[in-house]
Amino acid sequence: MILTPSLALIITGVLVATLTGRTHSARIYSNSTQKLESFPSPIGGRLSSQTELDLAWADAYEQAWDLVSQMTLLEKVNLTSGTGWEMGPCVGNTGEIPRLNFPSLCLQDGPLGIRFTELNSVFPAGLATGATWNKALMYTRGQALGQEFKAKGINVLLGPSMGPLGRAPEGGRNWEGFGTDPYLQGIGAYETVQGIQDVGVVATAKHFLLNEQEHFRQAAESSGFGYSDPMAYSGNTDGRALREIYAWPFAEAIRAGAGAVMCAYNAVNDTQACENSYLLNHILKDELGFQGYVMSDWLAQRSGVNSVIAGMDMSMPGDGESWADGIPFLAANLTLAALNGSIPLWRIDDMAVRILAAHYLVKQNPRNYTKPNFSSWTLVDNDDLYPGSPSKTPYGLVNQHVDARSSLSRRVTRQIATESMVLVKNQNSYLPLKSVKRMSIIGSAAGPFSLGPNGCENRGCNNGTLATGWGSGSVNYAYLATPFEVINMRAFSEGFGIDYSFDDYDLDSATVLAEASDVAIVFVTSDSGEGFLTVEDNLGDRNDLDLWHNGDELITTVASSNNNTIVVIESVGGVNMEAWIDNENITAVLYALVPGQDIGFGISDVLFGDANPSGRLPFTVARNKSDYPATVEYTMTSRQPQLNFSEGIFIDYRHFDRESIEPRYEFGFGMSYTTFEISNFSVELSSDANTDLEAPLPGNYSNPTLLNSSLPNATDTVYPDDIPRYKKFIYPYLTSSEADGIKYDEDAYPYPSGYNTTQKSVPHPAGGASGGNPALFDYLVNATAQVGNTGNLSGAEVVQLYLSYPDLLNVEFPVKSLRGFEKISLQPNETSTVQFWLTRKDLSYFDVVRDNWVLPRGNFSVYIGNSSRSNALAGRFSID
Numbered sequence: 001m002i003l004t005p006s007l008a009l010i011i012t013g014v015l016v017a018t019l020t021g022r023t024h025s026a027r028i029y030s031n032s033t034q035k036l037e038s039f040p041s042p043i044g045g046r047l048s049s050q051t052e053l054d055l056a057w058a059d060a061y062e063q064a065w066d067l068v069s070q071m072t073l074l075e076k077v078n079l080t081s082g083t084g085w086e087m088g089p090c091v092g093n094t095g096e097i098p099r100l101n102f103p104s105l106c107l108q109d110g111p112l113g114i115r116f117t118e119l120n121s122v123f124p125a126g127l128a129t130g131a132t133w134n135k136a137l138m139y140t141r142g143q144a145l146g147q148e149f150k151a152k153g154i155n156v157l158l159g160p161s162m163g164p165l166g167r168a169p170e171g172g173r174n175w176e177g178f179g180t181d182p183y184l185q186g187i188g189a190y191e192t193v194q195g196i197q198d199v200g201v202v203a204t205a206k207h208f209l210l211n212e213q214e215h216f217r218q219a220a221e222s223s224g225f226g227y228s229d230p231m232a233y234s235g236n237t238d239g240r241a242l243r244e245i246y247a248w249p250f251a252e253a254i255r256a257g258a259g260a261v262m263c264a265y266n267a268v269n270d271t272q273a274c275e276n277s278y279l280l281n282h283i284l285k286d287e288l289g290f291q292g293y294v295m296s297d298w299l300a301q302r303s304g305v306n307s308v309i310a311g312m313d314m315s316m317p318g319d320g321e322s323w324a325d326g327i328p329f330l331a332a333n334l335t336l337a338a339l340n341g342s343i344p345l346w347r348i349d350d351m352a353v354r355i356l357a358a359h360y361l362v363k364q365n366p367r368n369y370t371k372p373n374f375s376s377w378t379l380v381d382n383d384d385l386y387p388g389s390p391s392k393t394p395y396g397l398v399n400q401h402v403d404a405r406s407s408l409s410r411r412v413t414r415q416i417a418t419e420s421m422v423l424v425k426n427q428n429s430y431l432p433l434k435s436v437k438r439m440s441i442i443g444s445a446a447g448p449f450s451l452g453p454n455g456c457e458n459r460g461c462n463n464g465t466l467a468t469g470w471g472s473g474s475v476n477y478a479y480l481a482t483p484f485e486v487i488n489m490r491a492f493s494e495g496f497g498i499d500y501s502f503d504d505y506d507l508d509s510a511t512v513l514a515e516a517s518d519v520a521i522v523f524v525t526s527d528s529g530e531g532f533l534t535v536e537d538n539l540g541d542r543n544d545l546d547l548w549h550n551g552d553e554l555i556t557t558v559a560s561s562n563n564n565t566i567v568v569i570e571s572v573g574g575v576n577m578e579a580w581i582d583n584e585n586i587t588a589v590l591y592a593l594v595p596g597q598d599i600g601f602g603i604s605d606v607l608f609g610d611a612n613p614s615g616r617l618p619f620t621v622a623r624n625k626s627d628y629p630a631t632v633e634y635t636m637t638s639r640q641p642q643l644n645f646s647e648g649i650f651i652d653y654r655h656f657d658r659e660s661i662e663p664r665y666e667f668g669f670g671m672s673y674t675t676f677e678i679s680n681f682s683v684e685l686s687s688d689a690n691t692d693l694e695a696p697l698p699g700n701y702s703n704p705t706l707l708n709s710s711l712p713n714a715t716d717t718v719y720p721d722d723i724p725r726y727k728k729f730i731y732p733y734l735t736s737s738e739a740d741g742i743k744y745d746e747d748a749y750p751y752p753s754g755y756n757t758t759q760k761s762v763p764h765p766a767g768g769a770s771g772g773n774p775a776l777f778d779y780l781v782n783a784t785a786q787v788g789n790t791g792n793l794s795g796a797e798v799v800q801l802y803l804s805y806p807d808l809l810n811v812e813f814p815v816k817s818l819r820g821f822e823k824i825s826l827q828p829n830e831t832s833t834v835q836f837w838l839t840r841k842d843l844s845y846f847d848v849v850r851d852n853w854v855l856p857r858g859n860f861s862v863y864i865g866n867s868s869r870s871n872a873l874a875g876r877f878s879i880d
């Protein structure tokens with residue numbers, strides 16, 4: 001491992017920030033009955049749970065203890081600390097441990113494919129995947145993603161994203177996740193994590209927690225809003241919404257075995273997420289039983305000791321207060337904090353063990369794993385190995401141009417592109433298209449971008465067809481099948497006439513084309529992305545829900561000249577359609593929710609009837625923007641914007657139902673070319689169900705495994721003479737003057753109140769296993785229904801189960817909550833039985849006073865249908 005000469009001076013400066021930490025003030029986690037700090041950080045590997053997953057974790061821990069017990073302090077520190085921005089091939093690179101032949105770990109974005117490389121797939125985004133409502137496909141996509149990451153030598157995939165959840169419909173990164181409902185998002189997360197990890201790549205559940213908008217998500221991006229020393233916003237929520245809405249999908253990811261969790265940029269209830277002991281120690285590692293490691297989002301770490309004692313395990317990309325500063329909060333500072341007694345050695349052991357255990361859990365031995373064969377920073381063959389350093393660093397082969405794609409990824413990207421299409425209007429069954437003679441294609445979103453599909457970095461522009469949003473969740477295209485190209489080739493083979501205009505503002509040409517064709521297809525967009533890029537004045541978050549590029553006018557102009565106008569919306573979320581949706585000349589409307597490289601195939605398949613549409617909306621489309629319960633906070637009225645999630649659990653359809661607001665298209669809605677009938681319902685509480693108010697307590701923690709580590713002499717942590725020292729590269733070593741100045745004093749650090757080091761022996765009552773108390777996942781209720789295809793075409797129905805809870809005096813429930821779904825493919829006249837199992841957690845609410853999930857008493861109603869507003873009462877059951 002290697003060092004920088006300038007570090008000595010810098011470290012002393014950083015120490016002040018590191019050791020003083022940041023504010024830890026109180027907020028509304030609960031009805032003020034809970035403590036807001038939680039110490040110590042739970043040591044991993046202590047679950048007594050016997051689930052298959054937890055037994056696998058136990059094995060992984062054995063291996064991790066074995067290797068970590070052979071490591072020196074400096075080696076453990078290196079495992080926890082990134083080498084700095086652009087200091088290695090990947091967006092995140094840990095320090096290596098040459099003595100043990102342990103390589104630098106490669107961490108790479110992102111949720112829909114490999115960022116910054118080539119010859120990889122651009123998979124459908126989370127939102128498109130959620131819109132398929134197809135669990136098996138979600139899993140296969142995870143596998144295909146994992147295989148591509150593995151082929152490039154990536155150890156850790158920085159995804160899936162399950163936060164933002166979509167509280168605000170304009171939220172810039174909502175499209176990276178699976179939809180605005182914790183249950184749907186949870187299944188997306190669960191299946192994806194399993195798929196990725198089953199092929200041996202570690203998945204990262206991100207961003208924990210309340211990262212619901214881009215504006216002010218981090219201090220560095222909040223400058224220019226009137227405050228000289230801005231802070232990241234604080235998302236403030238109550239304890240119930242935190243568990244039932246925002247943490248729910250993370251619990252599912254952990255229950256699937258997620259090896260890593262990324263803590264968010266923003267603060268949660270006034271404390272930075274990455275140094276929030278209540279969030280990381282209490283909720284994540286105790287209540288959700290998380291056994292893997294917490295990495296910071298890139299520069300989300302804002303303190304040293306405070307972050308470590310609060311439960312953060314790895315610093316990414318390793319730099320400190322600002323981007324590429326080369327001045328770490330961990331690395332040498334962690335070495336120092338161990339030597340001066342601020343951070344106990346067991347905690348550093350636990351950080352290292354957790355990191356290794358996650359890799360062993362997925363049967364990845366980094367020592368024998370493919371090494372990264374690409375560079376995130378260039379596509380040429382040879383370049384600097386550490387391009388972020390102002391020093392001269394080694395030069396060599398950085399790109400081997402490995403084609404990561406497989407037949408599986410080809411199949412999955414194509415299938416999801418088709419299955420995710422949501423048909424929301426189809427007047428008089430106009431679609432699928434029959435006997436077209438003259439077609440016009442109108443709108444820039446139908447065609448290519450003049451600079452090519454990768455013409456804007458990180459897809460930070462909206463030109464041509466829109467197959468993904470922008471930011472770290474974007475990927476380079478090896479090809480992009482635009483709708484125009486695919487449909488044009490059809491015109492060639494099927495013999496219909498086709499003409500087009502890609503100018504969104506040339507309404508005259510649009511009119512001429514519309515008049516001259518028997519069907520006119522208008523392509524429109526709405527885009528968003530990550531806050532580090534502003535596109536057409538949208539700082540990550542969308543400024544509004546209107547169509548971009550003159551969309552409304554283009555549509556109404558075409559519709560006024562052609563009574564078979566079809567609208568294709570390529571969008572990152574809900575858009576306002578009120579200007580034209582009821583226009584009778586608009587015969588069909590199709591939603592394409594950022595479906596990746598095969599967007600053109602997906603659209604064409606559905607328009608021409610090669611596939612029967614089976615996507616369903618993973619969010620509510622409102623009639624008015626003001627109908628939504630929350631919006632992005634765009635203005636900064638204090639140094640630290642306070643985002644009060646005062647709508648609590650009532651996000652998306654829960655709000656529309658509660659306030660009796662008629663949506664334009666409800667959550668779960670989507671049309672088919674055939675018809676289905678859902679019938680023969682039955683709902684039953686299992687006769688042997690344990691219906692106690694709270695789940696039985698989980699087993700106690702086993703005693704912590706301590707590795708008998710001892711502190712080295714400070715002089716042994718000094719930079720070795722024979723090591724190259726590159727500027728800004730982040731090393732674990734101290735300078736000799738730092739080493740000389742160290743005094744060991746366990747009481748010197750100004751710890752937050754309540755800090756202690758005594759490990760709990762009893763888990764949180766809702767914890768005790770990965771993802772939570774195993775009894776929360778016991779099946780209590782079984783529901784079945786029959787679904788039949790009553791039309792003339794084969795197709796797939798998404799059968800959805802919604803639950804209504806009993807009336808309780810002091811607890812308000814949503815009118816309905818999604819608690820099950822299955823996608824069923826049926827031939828004409830075929831019927832099939834659908835089974836749903838509801839768990840104790842599905843039936844419970846989180847009681848902040850009891851600090852646990854509680855099974856309410858009274859009558860429950862179960863609705864089974866094909867959207868959140870289809871009202872077929874399937875049955876009732878009661879719990880006394």
Ligand code: BGC
Pocket residue numbers: 091109110158206297298472
């Ligand atoms: C994003 C993360 C991403 C990381 C690394 C951050 O800006 O919020 O989602 O994984 O960068 O690129």
